[in-house]
Amino acid sequence: MTKALRDAWADTLIELAADNPDLLVLDGDLGTSTRAERFARAHPDRFLQMGIAEQGMVGTAVGLASMGFVPWLSSFVVFFTHRAVDQVRMSVAQTHANVKIGAAYAGLQTGFTGKTHLDVQDLAIMRAMPGMTVLAPGDATECAAMVRWATATPGPVFLRLGREGGPDLFDASYRFEPGRVIRLRDGADVLLVGTGQQTARCLEAATLLAADGLGAGVVHVPSIKPVDAGAIAAAARDVRLVVTAEEHSVLGGLGSLVAEIVTAHVPRRVERIGIEDTWGESAPGTWLLDRHGLTPERIAERVRRALDAEG
Structure with missing residues (x-):
């Protein structure tokens, strides 16, 4: 049984940030749930708490990306694909900004967060945006590989992160290749x-x-x-x-x-x-x-x- 994707996401960013001073994490006041708080503890000087202001968080990330930083955004998927979708579309996708979206609580296993917090349209919305890379890892190993690839590759990335763990699909030799089936x-x-x-x-x-x-x-x-x-x-x-x-x-x-x-x-x-x-x-x-x-x-x-x- 693999660890949860949100855990793999946070742990990999903590590892990468040790050697990449430009890597930042911006959180929408959900760090306990998304595991962004782990990054905050490990790299407090590289963590920005933006509060419940997802639209402003996206705009801030675009500005940081234009200065050479590599910002990862952290919140529930529904807030990126619905509340802040205008900013993602206009400021991130259309400008091909180097912004990475860590979209947590994706899919059906979101706990009792309520129907307002369960988004089942995210892939449809994001894959329709020209230039947006859309990824959905199958296990923690693949998730970690995707985080490494996305951090090193210029351009917008939407990473779909489930809440729970699941069976392992891949071993440590796995390497992510965009587009591969x-x-x-x-x-x-x-x-x-x-x-x-x-x-x-x-x-x-x-x-x-x-x-x-x-x-x-x-x-x-x-x-x-x-x-x-x-x-x-x-x-x-x-x-x-x-x-x-x-x-x-x-x-x-x-x-x-x-x-x-x-x-x-x-x-x-x-x-x-x-x-x-x-x-x-x-x-x-x-x-x-x-x-x-x-x-x-x-x-x-x-x-x-x-x-x-x-x-």
Whole structure:
């Protein structure tokens, strides 16, 4: 079981800041939850507490970036993609500012923060912004690699950080490459496509399907934008059915991305599993995953029904 992505994010920044005097962290008064407070304790001279003022925090970061600093922003994802989205769009994305967004509490496992704090539209909003790199790590190892890459690479980056830990997908030899699509398992019947920590559940679903004699391949898409469209199309050619699963709306996120690619290149049916056209709810993460069909068991059920319907 890997540590939480928010922990990996903070620990990696603490490590990098020891050798990079230009690295800063700006926090929106949520450091305990996002783990930014760890950075504040380790590097108090490199930490800026901006208060509950996300719009001002983004603007300040753009100014700091223009002076040569590398600012990482820390808050809940919903405040970047909704409250401060104008500043992210106009000041960060359009100017290609070297600002990094650590978007915590992404997905469904956000605790009892309330439906106002649960954002299931973030990938759709961010991937539509020209020049914005959009990343969703599958485990702590991948998260740390993404933080290192983003800190060293000029330009805006949106990093999606879940609240909880999960299974390990990668070992210490892992190296992040933007755009790369990672095939984790082969199978001739169905291709399960996941992003972020949902990929681990896709792997578990593939094991359940194998017990029924169904070959399920699994592809991990950690880089929502950019993405290797050719790799997704090639993987889709090998199977009868493509199924995407994400802790996000089925509108505009991973499912839409894969459907856009597959329909343009391969005559395959695409089933999208995620949050339908509805708002988020305040409930335990495990309950929400089951409600929206994202547990391994529910994914396997969806695949069986879809394949049975094809005959």
